Amino acid sequence: MTSAPIYKIHPAIGVARVGNSPDSFYLSPERTGAPPIDCGADGLPIVKDGVEQPVTRYKDAKNRIRRQAARFRIYVYDDASPNGREVKIGDTVAATQTKSGQVFGGKLIDIQWTVYLANKKSNWYEFQQLSGEHGYDASHPLRNAGITDANQRQKLIIDPGPRTVSWSDKTQRTTGFTRGTSPGTPECFPPDDLKPNAIDTLGQLTSITDSDGKNRLLVLGGLGNSGSSKSGFGEPYIQNYANNDGWFDDISDGPVTASLVIQVETIDGNPAPPKMQKTIPVNSSAWVITGYPRYAPQIVDLITMDDLVYDVAVRNSNFAPAIYSKSQYNRDYIVYFWRDIWPILQRPFSFQFVADIDPMAGGDPHQTGRGSGGNFDPTPLSIPPFAGEDPVDRKNRSDRRMFLYSVLRKAGRENSLYAERAQPGRIFFAMPLLCGDNPLSNEVPSKFLRLTDTMLFLLRQWADGKFLNEEMEDIKPAPLPEGVALDRGVLGNVLGGAFCPGGEACWIMRNPAIYSAPYRINTSPSITPGSLSQPNVVAAADTPANISAGLEPGDLTKYSAVPWQADFNECSTQDVDVTYENWNLIESDSTGDVFKDKTWLTYWWPAHRPVMVNGAAWSPTPNSHAGDLTMVNLWWQLGFVVPAPDWTAETPDFQLSENQIGGGK
Amino acid sequence: MPNDTSNPAAEPQPWSRYKQVRKILDDASGDMHPSYQGHDRFWNLPLAELLQLTLYGVRMIAPATSSSPEAPPVAAAMSATMSPCCHAPQPKAAPTAQPQIELGRGASSGLIVGLKGLSPFDGSQFPRLPWGGAAVSAEDIQFIEKWIDDGCPETDAPSTGSIATGLGDTAHVMALAAGTARFAASLGTVNAYRQATGALKVRKNINFLTPEELQRFRNALAKMKSLDAYEQDERSFGYWARIHASQCQHSWEQFLTWHRAYLYYFEQQLQDIDPTVTLPYWDWAADHDNVIISITDMGSSVALDNGVVPEAYRCWIDQQGLDALKAGGVPQPVLDKLATILGQTFSSGNRLFLAAGIKWGDDPVSDQAIIKTLGTINPLWHYQRWPGGNSSIIFEAYPSPEDVTRVLQIENFFSFGSGPEDNHFFGALENLHNLIHNFSGGLNPNYGASTEPMNVNNPQAGDMVNAGRTAFDPIFWAHHSNIDRLWSEWQKLNPSGGPDDPDDILSPWSMTVADTYTTAKLGYEYMQSSHVFPSSSQMPIARFVSQSAGVHPQVIAAHRRAEVRLHHVQYSTRAGFFIRVFLNQPDANAATPTTGNPHYVGIQNMFTGLCIGGPGHCAPPPTTPRRKFDLRARAHKTPAGFRIDCTDAVDRLRRQGDTDFQVTLVILNIDGTVATDALHMDGVSLNFFD
Numbered sequence A: 001m002t003s004a005p006i007y008k009i010h011p012a013i014g015v016a017r018v019g020n021s022p023d024s025f026y027l028s029p030e031r032t033g034a035p036p037i038d039c040g041a042d043g044l045p046i047v048k049d050g051v052e053q054p055v056t057r058y059k060d061a062k063n064r065i066r067r068q069a070a071r072f073r074i075y076v077y078d079d080a081s082p083n084g085r086e087v088k089i090g091d092t093v094a095a096t097q098t099k100s101g102q103v104f105g106g107k108l109i110d111i112q113w114t115v116y117l118a119n120k121k122s123n124w125y126e127f128q129q130l131s132g133e134h135g136y137d138a139s140h141p142l143r144n145a146g147i148t149d150a151n152q153r154q155k156l157i158i159d160p161g162p163r164t165v166s167w168s169d170k171t172q173r174t175t176g177f178t179r180g181t182s183p184g185t186p187e188c189f190p191p192d193d194l195k196p197n198a199i200d201t202l203g204q205l206t207s208i209t210d211s212d213g214k215n216r217l218l219v220l221g222g223l224g225n226s227g228s229s230k231s232g233f234g235e236p237y238i239q240n241y242a243n244n245d246g247w248f249d250d251i252s253d254g255p256v257t258a259s260l261v262i263q264v265e266t267i268d269g270n271p272a273p274p275k276m277q278k279t280i281p282v283n284s285s286a287w288v289i290t291g292y293p294r295y296a297p298q299i300v301d302l303i304t305m306d307d308l309v310y311d312v313a314v315r316n317s318n319f320a321p322a323i324y325s326k327s328q329y330n331r332d333y334i335v336y337f338w339r340d341i342w343p344i345l346q347r348p349f350s351f352q353f354v355a356d357i358d359p360m361a362g363g364d365p366h367q368t369g370r371g372s373g374g375n376f377d378p379t380p381l382s383i384p385p386f387a388g389e390d391p392v393d394r395k396n397r398s399d400r401r402m403f404l405y406s407v408l409r410k411a412g413r414e415n416s417l418y419a420e421r422a423q424p425g426r427i428f429f430a431m432p433l434l435c436g437d438n439p440l441s442n443e444v445p446s447k448f449l450r451l452t453d454t455m456l457f458l459l460r461q462w463a464d465g466k467f468l469n470e471e472m473e474d475i476k477p478a479p480l481p482e483g484v485a486l487d488r489g490v491l492g493n494v495l496g497g498a499f500c501p502g503g504e505a506c507w508i509m510r511n512p513a514i515y516s517a518p519y520r521i522n523t524s525p526s527i528t529p530g531s532l533s534q535p536n537v538v539a540a541a542d543t544p545a546n547i548s549a550g551l552e553p554g555d556l557t558k559y560s561a562v563p564w565q566a567d568f569n570e571c572s573t574q575d576v577d578v579t580y581e582n583w584n585l586i587e588s589d590s591t592g593d594v595f596k597d598k599t600w601l602t603y604w605w606p607a608h609r610p611v612m613v614n615g616a617a618w619s620p621t622p623n624s625h626a627g628d629l630t631m632v633n634l635w636w637q638l639g640f641v642v643p644a645p646d647w648t649a650e651t652p653d654f655q656l657s658e659n660q661i662g663g664g665k
Numbered sequence B: 001m002p003n004d005t006s007n008p009a010a011e012p013q014p015w016s017r018y019k020q021v022r023k024i025l026d027d028a029s030g031d032m033h034p035s036y037q038g039h040d041r042f043w044n045l046p047l048a049e050l051l052q053l054t055l056y057g058v059r060m061i062a063p064a065t066s067s068s069p070e071a072p073p074v075a076a077a078m079s080a081t082m083s084p085c086c087h088a089p090q091p092k093a094a095p096t097a098q099p100q101i102e103l104g105r106g107a108s109s110g111l112i113v114g115l116k117g118l119s120p121f122d123g124s125q126f127p128r129l130p131w132g133g134a135a136v137s138a139e140d141i142q143f144i145e146k147w148i149d150d151g152c153p154e155t156d157a158p159s160t161g162s163i164a165t166g167l168g169d170t171a172h173v174m175a176l177a178a179g180t181a182r183f184a185a186s187l188g189t190v191n192a193y194r195q196a197t198g199a200l201k202v203r204k205n206i207n208f209l210t211p212e213e214l215q216r217f218r219n220a221l222a223k224m225k226s227l228d229a230y231e232q233d234e235r236s237f238g239y240w241a242r243i244h245a246s247q248c249q250h251s252w253e254q255f256l257t258w259h260r261a262y263l264y265y266f267e268q269q270l271q272d273i274d275p276t277v278t279l280p281y282w283d284w285a286a287d288h289d290n291v292i293i294s295i296t297d298m299g300s301s302v303a304l305d306n307g308v309v310p311e312a313y314r315c316w317i318d319q320q321g322l323d324a325l326k327a328g329g330v331p332q333p334v335l336d337k338l339a340t341i342l343g344q345t346f347s348s349g350n351r352l353f354l355a356a357g358i359k360w361g362d363d364p365v366s367d368q369a370i371i372k373t374l375g376t377i378n379p380l381w382h383y384q385r386w387p388g389g390n391s392s393i394i395f396e397a398y399p400s401p402e403d404v405t406r407v408l409q410i411e412n413f414f415s416f417g418s419g420p421e422d423n424h425f426f427g428a429l430e431n432l433h434n435l436i437h438n439f440s441g442g443l444n445p446n447y448g449a450s451t452e453p454m455n456v457n458n459p460q461a462g463d464m465v466n467a468g469r470t471a472f473d474p475i476f477w478a479h480h481s482n483i484d485r486l487w488s489e490w491q492k493l494n495p496s497g498g499p500d501d502p503d504d505i506l507s508p509w510s511m512t513v514a515d516t517y518t519t520a521k522l523g524y525e526y527m528q529s530s531h532v533f534p535s536s537s538q539m540p541i542a543r544f545v546s547q548s549a550g551v552h553p554q555v556i557a558a559h560r561r562a563e564v565r566l567h568h569v570q571y572s573t574r575a576g577f578f579i580r581v582f583l584n585q586p587d588a589n590a591a592t593p594t595t596g597n598p599h600y601v602g603i604q605n606m607f608t609g610l611c612i613g614g615p616g617h618c619a620p621p622p623t624t625p626r627r628k629f630d631l632r633a634r635a636h637k638t639p640a641g642f643r644i645d646c647t648d649a650v651d652r653l654r655r656q657g658d659t660d661f662q663v664t665l666v667i668l669n670i671d672g673t674v675a676t677d678a679l680h681m682d683g684v685s686l687n688f689f690d
Helices: A148-155 A305-316 A337-345 A346-352 A392-409 A454-464 A481-491 A564-570 A625-635 B015-031 B047-051 B074-081 B112-115 B136-151 B170-176 B190-196 B211-226 B237-247 B255-273 B288-299 B320-329 B332-340 B350-356 B364-377 B391-397 B401-408 B427-440 B474-495 B553-558 B645-653
Strands: A006-012 A013-016 A025-027 A069-078 A092-094 A104-114 A163-165 A172-179 A201-210 A213-219 A226-228 A248-251 A255-269 A270-281 A286-291 A433-436 A446-448 A515-518 A573-579 A601-605 A641-643 A654-657 B201-204 B524-527 B529-534 B543-544 B561-568 B577-583 B600-606 B642-643 B665-669 B684-690
Touching: A006 A104, A006 A255, A006 A481, A006 B427, A013 A201, A013 A481, A069 A255, A069 A286, A069 A481, A092 A255, A092 A270, A104 A201, A104 A213, A104 A270, A163 A201, A163 B665, A213 A255, A248 A601, A305 A454, A305 A481, A305 A515, A337 A346, A337 A454, A433 A641, A433 B600, A481 B529, A481 B645, A564 A625, B015 B136, B112 B136, B190 B201, B190 B529, B201 B529, B211 B237, B211 B255, B237 B255, B255 B427, B255 B474, B288 B391, B288 B577, B320 B332, B320 B364, B391 B427, B401 B427, B401 B474, B474 B524, B561 B577, B561 B600, B561 B645, B561 B665, B600 B642, B665 B684
Parallel strands: A013 A286, A025 A069, B201 B524
Antiparallel strands: A006 A069, A013 A069, A069 A213, A092 A104, A104 A163, A104 A255, A172 A201, A201 A213, A226 A248, A255 A270, A255 A286, A433 A446, A573 A601, A641 A654, B529 B684, B543 B665, B561 B642, B561 B684, B577 B600, B577 B665
16 A cells, blocks of 8 residues: 655754855755855855755855855655655646545646744843743843833844745745744734844745656845843943843744645546646645854864754654664664764864963874874774774773773763763863853752763764674664755754854753654744743743744744844853862852862854964954943854865864954955 | 695585685675774684674674573572561563564674664665675675574575576585586587687597587488479579589699688588588598508408498498388398498498398499488488599509608698699699599499499499589588688697788689688687586685596597686686696695606686775676677677696606596696685587597
């Protein structure tokens, strides 16, 4: 019995990025660590010899940062393509109408894309590190707490209403989430006199069709405008790295849905009446998040959002039963070195280009170069135990692996600077040596970053010798289905930790309740423009926030800092108080214990927020509220860290480019 | 694997299922050598290791399962006998009626799971086996699974039907390959084997044709003769005889070349009728002593028809012939007389009549009937043949083997093979040739006062005497076959010698003189006798042991050269190997000494090697004939033959009393161990040359 085809939008979560260029943009990268894809003003990618070309210039001719557009496509999963293939306008399709169960077959004559972007930051609770991840208590303060009336608070949400584009009608191919252009639905923008920058748009939608007939959706985000509605002496000013009343920014997120417009030929296999058209929504919709620019686009974060969402999917949705099933990891699972392990181990190497890890030891404290003989040299690390091996070599290699694994920070050890028992008689810093979700307050301290459970599991299998080297075994791992590859490749360039509040999205992403399927955000079926949900404490709110009801526009980015530039500026380094494990703030002046404050200057996430590039500070702004305010207008002048001419995959090298700070090019 | 070469019974079978399993997996792996956790191609490990092997935690061959049911758990047994601790004893639970699908040993082996691409070899953990290689077919997987189910036997026969050799059942085939059974000599005609294997055909010594070969030759000639009424029909015997009359070349250098072409075209006619028929030769020099004896016995008073010809050309009457004569109306007295000589052979019809007591000419109708019947019984016999002549002339002129040897020692064609156009004369060989014509034809003792020398029924001389009529006598062809053979022998001794004008056309054909230089190009070679032991190239042979060939004692006594041939030895994609040849030592093996061993003939060396091309690159070319316009050179891996001179060995063994011969081959690796997978060939033959 053949089943009806299923239509899904991929990537499940797409990422757009702000930029102050109004018309020049490029397309989101679709592979982890890959550069974004260059395109013309029409949105069609630049293609040479069938290969989409990478971006070489991130700023336009006037040195304004180009925006990044998220690109969405529709895949059909049927008997002919169980791993999915992209649909084209003109294809013969057969879509199931959910409410009637009927299968409508015919020619696909158009695709209608509908996106609904919103920004709920100013309406939401204050960000206070990890407080709220498992529920906000009644005393948790709101942002803009002074505004108490529910209807008034509703206007703290930037809500342009949904927009739809399609292809067949030329006039319907592009539209903006712009003030005054709502097609009849309630719209709400902040006051038009925000200072220093007004916000008039959250982005733009464009339907494009390439020469093959494949129709895709491009979603562009805001222009990076942040401003405050407050006036009076000293306004606007920043008072907190994450919560600033009166401030708005043009970050956003929201659902992406599509409907197939079918010239119906058959209904449940029987001939249909003539001239019948049906518009059937696809089975799986997607989500788009707008983030700030990715200034080091080809330096991969130590933990990516793909790592995080993968971990959630593996442990909660049976996404990889060979690895994890029946609530436990499979201790017999054989990892593949080059596919599973090396992509993680090679990440620290490139951090030397965006941070000054160890001024004493030089740029590459991890010595990841091949043949360097250092701790991370893949040559000995990649050889699994094999028959006929010299026992001395086997012990040496096993020791190397176990050493690397032992210095990794394990679950429950987030507040410890040091690794436990890495080597007798020696003390090692636990890795990653990066800030965790909460090195700031005493409520739920989590000073340092640790890898996800799944990453730790894979590395443990490898350390135990339960791995194979696919090059030695002539195994070519099967490529991921295209759709899954898009889902994972897009998120591979998004920050996956630490969340304080993080990069594009916050700790909400590790809550399994927001997903309806691996990588798929559970969209609320009843989104009402003008009545988007508000925190539960707001009395008489139209729609109290409720994750289990599904997510609404703005629900992923509302946890992030407002304006984003404040947190972005401060998330360079942090003096983490490591005096006591359970405390971040200590009243060192109180009487009683005599102790000495110990701190450790720790980086946040240099791949997302470069700190030192080529020996100089990447951004001149100080790590202070004043610096945050400067960043509100400086962000687009900062340079991009791009591959140097001698870059190779095995010996990466990076340089600063398109830097306008200090009059640079 | 170490081979115990001292005990032939312990030598590994070349074609066991175990070896087939390994070959299947090797072939599917192609050129890939994944590490397999350091074991490389783990199926080639010693079998004991393979049975215990785990690959990344997956056991490749499941352990042997016991058929007895599981022992009941200890706790239940105890509770049945001891008093309960905390509660009353539970009644023994009835076995749940869950249908258990029990996998056999093979199906639960990691190797089979991996070949089938089932979990964990379904991509979720590992790709299907063999890694990097091609998928193994479902039948081959089933074969391997069954082998595991059967307990992974190390040495046993492959499943029936897997080797189609035509040599018997698989147990026998395996015994042949190991040398524990013997290859039988072919009972068919030598040329049938040659035809089947695309080799040159043999013109044998007429005395050593097998009964089947002789019968086929007779049948073919009879068929040609049956068309003699149609003078223009080129399929008729008479048509060809007349060509000699009008076109033959004698007394100059085209003598040998023209007759070679003549015989060739005539032979092609015969092969149109029966492709296994060739023109046997009459080694008249070897008959020298018989001729002398025959003439001497008949006494000096007999001046004609006193010589002998080979048995195959003689006449005799048999019961069937008598019955035919009776049905044809021949008078009873004649029949009675004929009955007295039933089965006796005579070198001429005249002597048969004399022996029977029938007077030639008394009853011409009866005479003709008898002659016709004799011709039907033996189409090789010819009435107009009275071999013999004056004894002193014959004694002087009839060539002896020494005469032939002397002629062959002439080193220039000028003197050997007759002179060129502008300086022509009879050469030495032609001189001998002339004698045989006169001898074998002889004069008609019954000619009497006849005045019709050309009267076919009663000519003055035998047809062999008259150049215009000679080819009507079938013995002409045997005679000239011998002449042709002697020329080809001379050619071997004098490769550059030949006529002065190679470009001359040999009329009435379009062949030039040079076209006749190589008998191989004309499709034949000469042998006294040949014994073939067919094999099959499908099965690799570790030791080849033939049965005795059944060599004619006369061949053993009177051959000049002996040769073992290996036919169509295929290129084997493996390291090179050696073939040791022994005669009459059927238990020869790798340890058999060669020095001082009278049975040892010699060693042949085979240059091969692993294939570096794609699948099929080093396979032997297909046996189907080439396409019409495929003008490419010889296919790269065309199987080749070996010729091993064994004259000395035959001689040694004959002197020590051996009366027959068998051939044994031992195939060896470079390291001296027996090579069980190296030699693929079509067969072995033992050949003798005059």
